[in-house]
Amino acid sequence: MFVVSLDEVKSRTGKFVEVGPLAFSMWKLREKPPDAHKMYGFTRLALQLNEMEGNLCPSDSRFRPDLRLMEHGQVEEAGREKHRLEEKQRAAKRSREAKKQPWKPRWFVAQFDLDTNSTVHRYIGGYWRAKRKEDFTDIPDIY
Numbered sequence: 001m002f003v004v005s006l007d008e009v010k011s012r013t014g015k016f017v018e019v020g021p022l023a024f025s026m027w028k029l030r031e032k033p034p035d036a037h038k039m040y041g042f043t044r045l046a047l048q049l050n051e052m053e054g055n056l057c058p059s060d061s062r063f064r065p066d067l068r069l070m071e072h073g074q075v076e077e078a079g080r081e082k083h084r085l086e087e088k089q090r091a092a093k094r095s096r097e098a099k100k101q102p103w104k105p106r107w108f109v110a111q112f113d114l115d116t117n118s119t120v121h122r123y124i125g126g127y128w129r130a131k132r133k134e135d136f137t138d139i140p141d142i143y
Contacts, residue, residue: 038073055131058139065143085143092140106139 032043039047050062050071061067066085069078096103108121130136 039071055134057127057131057136059142063143089142092142 030043030045032041033039033047036042050067052062056062064085066078066081069075069081093103105121107123107125107127109124110119111122112118113120
């Protein structure tokens with residue numbers, strides 16, 4: 001066991017934590033926007049993650065109408081929209097099953113991971129090329 005001299009510092013929770021001499025800060029929580037309480041307590045970064053940008057794939061989750069409604073505080077409408085989307089997904093699945101067409105992800109392949117003893121999805125490429133070429137043909141209408 002390797003032992004180093006440790007200094008105690010107070011964490012954000014007020015509890016003391018031990019910090020070794022080679023410790024460094026990898027990330028620091030920034031102040032939340034003044035109106036964060038109106039936006040689920042999200043940080044500025046979290047709020048920016050859902051901002052629209054150019055040339056998005058039509059299936060990008062930023063287009064989800066239920067999330068957009070939720071962002072604008074329209075909670076009841078968001079719930080109804082989420083239900084509509086779920087019903088649309090169920091209908092699409094029934095249609096594929098009737099045609100015996102299995103679902104196949106476009107940019108990922110499922111594979112078994114020995115380290116986690118579970119199925120993971122590995123990126124197989126193509127998304128960034130399609131984005132660069134502005135070619136998102138044959139993307140299903142999921143919204």
